[in-house]
Amino acid sequence: MSNIVGIEYNRVTNTTSTDFPGYSHNEDFSWDVNKFRDTMDVQISHLDDREANFDLIHIDASIANAFRRIMISEVPSVAAEYVYFFNNTSVIQDEVLAHRIGLVPLKVDPDMLTWVDKSLPEAERFTDENTVVMSLNVKCTANPDAPKGSTDPKELYNNAHIYSRDLKFEPQGKQLDSFAKHPVLPTDPDILLAKLRPGQEISLRVHCILGVGGDHAKFSPVCTASYRLMPHIDILETIQGEDATKFVKCFPPGVAAIDEKGEAYIKDARKDTVSREVLRHPEFEGKVKLGRVKDHFIFNVESTGAMTPEEIFFKSVRILKNKAEYLKNCPITQ
Amino acid sequence: MSVSEVVASEDVEMLSDEHAVQEEEELDRDKIRLLPEAASEDGTCASFQISDEDHTLGNALRYIIMKNPEVEFCGYSIPHPSETVLNLRIQTYGKMTAVEALHKGLKDLMDLCDVVEDKFTQRIREL
Numbered sequence: 001m002s003n004i005v006g007i008e009y010n011r012v013t014n015t016t017s018t019d020f021p022g023y024s025h026n027e028d029f030s031w032d033v034n035k036f037r038d039t040m041d042v043q044i045s046h047l048d049d050r051e052a053n054f055d056l057i058h059i060d061a062s063i064a065n066a067f068r069r070i071m072i073s074e075v076p077s078v079a080a081e082y083v084y085f086f087n088n089t090s091v092i093q094d095e096v097l098a099h100r101i102g103l104v105p106l107k108v109d110p111d112m113l114t115w116v117d118k119s120l121p122e123a124e125r126f127t128d129e130n131t132v133v134m135s136l137n138v139k140c141t142a143n144p145d146a147p148k149g150s151t152d153p154k155e156l157y158n159n160a161h162i163y164s165r166d167l168k169f170e171p172q173g174k175q176l177d178s179f180a181k182h183p184v185l186p187t188d189p190d191i192l193l194a195k196l197r198p199g200q201e202i203s204l205r206v207h208c209i210l211g212v213g214g215d216h217a218k219f220s221p222v223c224t225a226s227y228r229l230m231p232h233i234d235i236l237e238t239i240q241g242e243d244a245t246k247f248v249k250c251f252p253p254g255v256a257a258i259d260e261k262g263e264a265y266i267k268d269a270r271k272d273t274v275s276r277e278v279l280r281h282p283e284f285e286g287k288v289k290l291g292r293v294k295d296h297f298i299f300n301v302e303s304t305g306a307m308t309p310e311e312i313f314f315k316s317v318r319i320l321k322n323k324a325e326y327l328k329n330c331p332i333t334q
Numbered sequence: 335m336s337v338s339e340v341v342a343s344e345d346v347e348m349l350s351d352e353h354a355v356q357e358e359e360e361l362d363r364d365k366i367r368l369l370p371e372a373a374s375e376d377g378t379c380a381s382f383q384i385s386d387e388d389h390t391l392g393n394a395l396r397y398i399i400m401k402n403p404e405v406e407f408c409g410y411s412i413p414h415p416s417e418t419v420l421n422l423r424i425q426t427y428g429k430m431t432a433v434e435a436l437h438k439g440l441k442d443l444m445d446l447c448d449v450v451e452d453k454f455t456q457r458i459r460e461l
Contacts, residue, residue, distance in 0.1 A: 017397070019401075020400050020401060021401065021402070021403035022403070028403075029401065030401060030402065030403040031398060031401035031402060031442050033442070033445045033446070033449060036446060036449055037449045037452075037453075040449060040450070040453060041453070042450075042453045042454050042456075042457045043457070044457050044458065044461060047458075047461065054454075054457075056450075059450075060397050062393040062394050062396065062397040063394050063397065063446065063450075065389075065390075065393065065394075066390045066391070066393065066394040067450075069388075069389070069390045070390055074390070310454070310458060313454065314451060314454065314455075317447050317450050317451045317454070318447070318451070320390070320391070320394065320443070320447050321443075321444050321447035321448070321451075323387070323390075323391050324391070324395070324440040324441075324443040324444045324447070325440070325444055326362075326365070327365065327366060327384065327387075327391075327440055328437060328440040328441065328444075330361075330362050330363075330365035330366050331361065331363060331366075332366050332367070332368050332382070332433060333363050333364075333366070333367050333368070334367065334368055334370055
């Protein structure tokens with residue numbers, strides 16, 4: 001059976017995995033690590049500290065999906081969880097500001113903190129091992145040196161706009177040493193948190209703890225973690241002349257091209273969005289077949305900045321392994 | 335051997351083999367439960383209820399257990415979206431018990447993760 005998912009104008013075909021023992025007489029589909037090691041492949045096409053684009057090839061959808069789900073909702077990261085207000089005379093309400101601060105991604109290595117034990121009484125719960133403290137103390141004043149006739153609040157007032165960079169890290173206890181090289185900062189300094197006018201002030205303290213994306217999206221270490229299947233385009237009959245020009249226009253730039261003989265050919269199917277535009281034109285009927293490769297996953301992982309994307313992927317693999325290992329060690333009760 | 339005996343012997347084995355692991359982690363007796371009304375006498379088919387797991391582990395585990403040629407059927411379901419439990423059903427052809435098939439599946443899944451991690455590390459080093 002082909003490993004191409006067929007894409008027709010109104011339906012998809014051949015979508016389910018069939019690589020199981022007993023499905024075919026000719027092929028043995030039973031699990032074999034060595035076989036998997038030989039066939040499975042990873043190709044990294046782009047990698048920087050915020051974004052990664054890589055392919056996982058010859059892997060089942062259930063496994064690829066497990067990695068994707070874990071990256072989004074089970075890889076731990078640090079975010080603001082408790083906000084203590086001392087003063088807030090701005091127009092933005094306490095709970096709204098607290099929510100905005102919670103969503104600010106912080107540059108903290110999650111391995112530097114331990115989990116907060118929720119079973120302890122609140123007074124003992126937070127220590128220098130599991131909590132990072134940040135504070136925000138700002139007051140807006142009029143700027144006496146503002147140019148005459150100016151209407152720009154940034155010129156008229158001091159501290160009119162409060163940004164994520166105004167959150168100041170307050171190391172506690174042994175954090176003075178452990179965080180000396182990597183002080184806690186928002187990964188993006190220019191996130192607008194509030195706007196003030198002269199006389200208004202905000203004074204608050206933030207406790208940041210470890211959490212997982214499943215509990216709240218602010219704890220998710222990724223902006224997006226997604227995959228798509230590799231597009232596959234088959235030209236069944238030669239397309240030439242004016243039709244070829246039209247054919248090329250049916251795809252995003254760089255997918256199809258015309259060779260020296262004036263015939264259309266597929267240059268790079270990976271760039272295709274599988275819009276199915278080509279299937280709308282009667283002149284191409286029966287001449288082209290669209291599909292996607294069932295076991296070729298193109299991952300795109302965008303980090304919030306706390307960890308590198310490859311680190312997030314590694315953690316997702318380890319978390320899946322730990323899940324299996326933990327379950328294996330649990331006694332089966334009745 | 336009845337199902338309870340199969341399970342009991344597994345328990346004893348695990349206690350002796352892996353007491354080192356269980357010394358650090360507290361024994362989680364609520365993690366996985368055998369559903370007695372859905373099991374056969376000889377233990378070749380059984381249903382399990384796993385708590386605090388979802389499609390992430392459910393579907394991956396179902397796939398890897400189905401890869402075992404001794405397994406006739408494997409399926410999973412999340413009976414209700416508000417309850418974080420996962421039901422897993424395994425039926426074998428008879429040469430293996432359902433518990434053995436489950437443990438083989440978990441081991442294979444761990445091996446798979448190792449291969450993916452190694453491969454990814456190798457490719458990063460090649461960059």
